Amino acid sequence: MALILGIESSCDETAVAIIDGSAGSLEARIVAQRIASQDAEHAPYGGVVPEIAARAHAEVIAPMVGAVLADAGLTLEDMDAIAATAGPGLIGGVMVGLVTGKALAMAADKPLIGVNHLEGHALSPRLADPDLAYPYLLLLVSGGHCQILEVRGLGDYRRLATTIDDALGEAFDKTAKILGLGYPGGPAVERLAREGDPRAVLLPRPLVGSGEPHFSFAGLKSAVMRAKDSGLHADADIAASFQQAAIDCVIDRTRLALESVRDSGAAGMSALVVAGGVAANAALRGALETLAAGFGLRLVAPPGKLCTDNAAMIGWAGAERFALGYTDPLDLPARPRWPLDANAAPVRGAGVKA
Ligand code: KG4
Ligand code: ZN
Secondary structure (H helix, E strand, O other): OOEEEEEEOOOOEEEEEEEEOOOOOHHHHEEEEEEEEOHHHHHHHOOOOHHHHHHHHHHHHHHHHHHHHHHHOOOHHHOOEEEEEEEOOOHHHHHHHHHHHHHHHHHHOOOEEEEEHHHHHHHHHHHHOOOOOOOEEEEEEOOOOEEEEEEEEOOEEEEEEOEOOOOHHHHHHHHHHHOOOOOOHHHHHHHHHOOOOOOOOOOOOOOOOOOOOOEOOHHHHHHHHHHHHHOOOOHHHHHHHHHHHHHHHHHHHHHHHHHHHHHOOOOOOOOEEEEOHHHHOHHHHHHHHHHHHHOOOOEEOOOHHHHOOOOHHHHHHHHHHHHOOOOEOOOOOOOOOOOOOOOOOOOOOOOOOO
8 A cells, every 4th residue: 555645725625635556446546535615715706816715725724634534544654655736826825735744744754745736637547547558648728727748757748738828727717707607617607508509609719720739718708708798699609609619729729739749750649638627528528539539549538526626636646756756855845836847938929827
């Protein structure tokens, strides 16, 4: 048994999990886990308020560690290592989780593993699917990130594409806000889209057909706003048309990345993998499955609960690191920005977002 305590607090979910890194199935690997969502605290503001998030993490995190250990019938002494998200994310929240992890590691004399939140998402499909081997092509789509990465091995990532403005989840959240669907918006847009006609509203497909596989969603969001303001369309039609336009963009961009990897002579990809909160979207999964099949690849998508932020993916990334002997010192800094591919060139037109 390699038991890892995982802690996640980089955005608006406080989460703690215990992972058995040596188990062979998803069910056996997640020994226990709890997630406290802050949705209710942030809903009045239509988005995550960093100060409120940090305070809420600080309130619940220590009791949550105790509760997860109790759920598992284990103690801190039973853990082999403590893994905590060390970035990227809202710095106040990251600090709460990382310092909690450090304190536990020090008190129990266990190694600390600082996990990159994006690596947690990137490896979550390997937690869910024990057969998923490196290398694979990863579409990472969350509220803060929208990237295509070649995952060559643990800690070895090559970024092929990123967004030059908004992340995909952000586009779903902004569309939800425009349509008055509340926060978090992605699941609400997906629900409403089921009742609408995806061809009803003519919306742009930014960057589709361009020679590099980058993303852009700001223009799409503005078009959604104009469609709403026109008063000509039912909300369900706007939601369905937005979702279709966004998916068309993702498919076109991912196809380009798949082609470039296929033609580059790099080691063959074992699968197309989608992770991050927006990977919970069933329409997106369906379209990606068809795309992958066209390249003779299978699509691997973790169950929805492992797509949105959770601590199981952090514990799992910690378990993969622990197995290779990677641990971190107790003065490890919390990082608001922490790209998976440090060598990726900046993208022209990219704004200030991480
Ligand atoms: O990975 P995640 O939980 O947090 C970040 O690290 O950003 O992703 C949250 C994002 C939000 O933007 C949320 O609206 C989106 O994922 N999301 C969805 C769905 N479920 C969550 N977007 C579209 N369809 C969904 N079903
Ligand atoms: Zn995330």
